[in-house]
Amino acid sequence: xxxxxxxxxxxxxxxxxxxxxxxxxxxxxxxxxxxxxxxxxxxxxxxxxxxxxxxxxxxxxxxxxxxxxxxxxxxxxxxxxxxxxxxxxxxxxxxxxxxxxxxxxxxxxxxxxxxxxxxxxxxxxxxxxxxxxxxxxxxxxxxxxxxxxxxxxxxxxxxxxxxxxxxxxxxxxxxxxxxxxxxxxxxxxxxxxxxxxxxxxxxxxxxxxxxxxxxxxxxxxxxxxxxxxxxxxxxxxxxxxxxxxxxxxxxxxxxxxxxxxxxxxxxxxxxxxxxxxxxxxxxxxxxxxxxxxxxxxxxxxxxxxxxxxxxxxxxxxxxxxxxxxxxxxxxxxxxxxxxxxxxxxxxxxxxxx
Ligand code: UD1
Numbered sequence: 001x002x003x004x005x006x007x008x009x010x011x012x013x014x015x016x017x018x019x020x021x022x023x024x025x026x027x028x029x030x031x032x033x034x035x036x037x038x039x040x041x042x043x044x045x046x047x048x049x050x051x052x053x054x055x056x057x058x059x060x061x062x063x064x065x066x067x068x069x070x071x072x073x074x075x076x077x078x079x080x081x082x083x084x085x086x087x088x089x090x091x092x093x094x095x096x097x098x099x100x101x102x103x104x105x106x107x108x109x110x111x112x113x114x115x116x117x118x119x120x121x122x123x124x125x126x127x128x129x130x131x132x133x134x135x136x137x138x139x140x141x142x143x144x145x146x147x148x149x150x151x152x153x154x155x156x157x158x159x160x161x162x163x164x165x166x167x168x169x170x171x172x173x174x175x176x177x178x179x180x181x182x183x184x185x186x187x188x189x190x191x192x193x194x195x196x197x198x199x200x201x202x203x204x205x206x207x208x209x210x211x212x213x214x215x216x217x218x219x220x221x222x223x224x225x226x227x228x229x230x231x232x233x234x235x236x237x238x239x240x241x242x243x244x245x246x247x248x249x250x251x252x253x254x255x256x257x258x259x260x261x262x263x264x265x266x267x268x269x270x271x272x273x274x275x276x277x278x279x280x281x282x283x284x285x286x287x288x289x290x291x292x293x294x295x296x297x298x299x300x301x302x303x304x305x306x307x308x309x310x311x312x313x314x315x316x317x318x319x320x321x322x323x324x325x326x327x328x329x330x331x332x333x334x335x336x337x338x339x340x341x342x343x344x345x346x347x348x349x350x351x352x353x
Contacts, residue, residue, distance in 0.1 A: 002076040004028040005250065008061060008110060009083030010054065011035055013194040014125065014183055016042040017243035018081060020192070023050040025247045030077075031056040032070055033084065037197055041341065045191035061106035071113040079121030079250050082110055085155065089129075089300065090201055092152035103155035104162075111166050114173055121253040122175040123246055126160055128235070128268065128305055129153035130179060137233075137272070138308040141179070141264045149300040160264075167262035174261045176249045181235035181268030181307050183242050185327035186334035193334030194239075203234070203275060204327070207282050208335035210290055218290060220275050222297035225304075231275035233304035235268035238322035238330070242267055248316040257315070268307025269320050278324065285328040 005022055009015040010031025015038075019029050023046075031043065031054050043054050059066045061084055071077070085103045086092070092099040107124075114122055130153065131139050132146030148154040160177050167175050184204040186193030196205050199215070210218040223230035245267045252258060273281070279290055312318040322330075 002078045004030060004074060004077050006030050006032065006070070006074065006077050006080045007083065008032050008080065008106070009038070009085065010056060011038040011040055011042040012083055013038075014180070014239060014242060015083040016046055016192045017187060017239045018083070018246045019046050019054055020049050020187065021240070021243040021247045022250075023052050027247070027250075029054055030074060032059050032061065032067075034058055034060045036060075037086065039195055042192055042195070045187075048191050049187065049189050061109055062102060064109045064112070067109045068113055068116070071117045071119075075117050077117075077119050078254060079123065080110060080114060080119055081123040081125075081246055081250070082107065083125045085125065087152060088201060089150045089152050092150050092155070093300070096151035099151045099155050104158060107159050107162060111162070115166075115170055118172050120173060121250060122163070122173055123249050124159060124163055124175065124177050126177045126179045127153070127156045128179050128181045128266070128307065130157050130160060131305060133302050134305060137304055138270065138306050139266065140308045141266055141311055149302065164262050171261060174253045174258055175263075176253060176258075177262070177264045178245060178249060178267050179264065180242060181237050181266070181305070183239045184236045185238040185240070185322065185330040187240060188330055190330070190333040190337040193331070193338070195338065203278060204236070204331050207279060207290065207328075208331050210292070211282070211286065211288050211332065212335050212339065216291070218279070218292040219295035220279070220292055221295055221301060223276070223294045224297075227274055227304055229274050229276045232301055233272040233274050233306060234278075235271065235306035236273055236278065236324055236327055237267060237269050237320065238327050241269075241320040241322055245312060245316065245318050248318050252316050265312040265316065266307040266309050267312055267318070268309055269323070270307055270309045272304060272306035273324060281324040282328045282332070285325050286332050
């Protein structure tokens with residue numbers, strides 16, 4: 001049986017870590033990424049870690065003919081893991097049509113090829129954002145999807161619904177939707193990690209960029225929420241734990257352990273941590289003092305969310321190995337490493353044009 005997996009968005013943050021995990025677990029991997037928001041340099045890091053060269057197709061998945069050509073060339077794929085998408089919440093509010101066009105068109109093209117070429121297994125990168133502002137925490141996979149807080153969130157909700165409808169009509173492909181909580185940290189080698197374009201919006205890169213001096217000061221968005229210290233609560237999941245969940249999801253489908261042809265799993269640590277506690281964890285882990293101030297609430301922020309991950313633990317055998325200390329120390333190691341990266345490796349291609 002073929003062991004070749006097509007990873008879309010393979011040069012992105014989660015995609016690159018997942019390729020490492022797949023290769024380490026015996027899969028052959030092909031990547032497709034147009035590098036519009038990521039650097040091909042990530043695959044050099046993957047190669048250094050795994051000793052394997054990963055082929056990347058520099059294709060925009062919104063182009064159907066070019067996408068189809070990849071499937072035609074590799075018709076015996078064992079599965080597709082679909083990461084490629086835009087993910088900046090703020091940008092999606094400013095440019096909703098860009099998000100709907102890019103995230104939905106690419107998904108439709110990939111699914112159309114999966115159907116045409118009879119690819120048996122599909123894993124989709126979803127998000128806890130589909131829960132909106134939940135009434136009860138922790139959230140289980142049964143927690144209802146509430147109104148999305150942003151067009152980005154809506155693309156994840158629509159993506160899930162499109163795949164569910166696809167699964168209902170197409171019994172040849174089994175799908176898994178992985179709902180990520182807050183991915184953070186980097187590979188322990190510091191050869192791959194998160195490379196935010198422009199000024200980062202997510203908490204961990206803001207923390208490390210503040211510590212290194214790229215950002216003068218971190219603003220905590222609100223300390224008047226009804227939580228234990230007034231700041232929002234999130235579920236930070238180490239990117240390597242998250243990456244491994246994809247390998248386990250694929251194994252689960254290949255071994256036909258699934259009960260339905262579309263299943264959903266929460267991929268979070270199961271622990272809620274506040275923004276202020278995250279900052280403290282960074283300070284304690286690195287021994288540094290972070291320059292931060294308290295600001296107003298960020299529009300669209302959910303007050304508190306963390307995962308019930310029982311289903312992923314029992315069905316997939318997934319056990320998160322890393323905690324907040326490893327998240328902060330690896331993110332910090334990576335931030336120091338990229339300071340010295342040559343520009344052509346560290347910048348998305350659009351910045352070099
Ligand atoms: C959001 C999405 C999530 C998505 C992720 C990808 C929602 C509800 N969640 O996560 O689905 O996968 O973006 O980008 O849409 N914070 C500060 N100061 C900062 C930055 C962040 O206080 O400078 C706080 C935020 O207010 C929030 C927490 O840190 O309370 C986490 O923020 P962030 O890392 O941006 O992630 P989410 O908004 O949770």
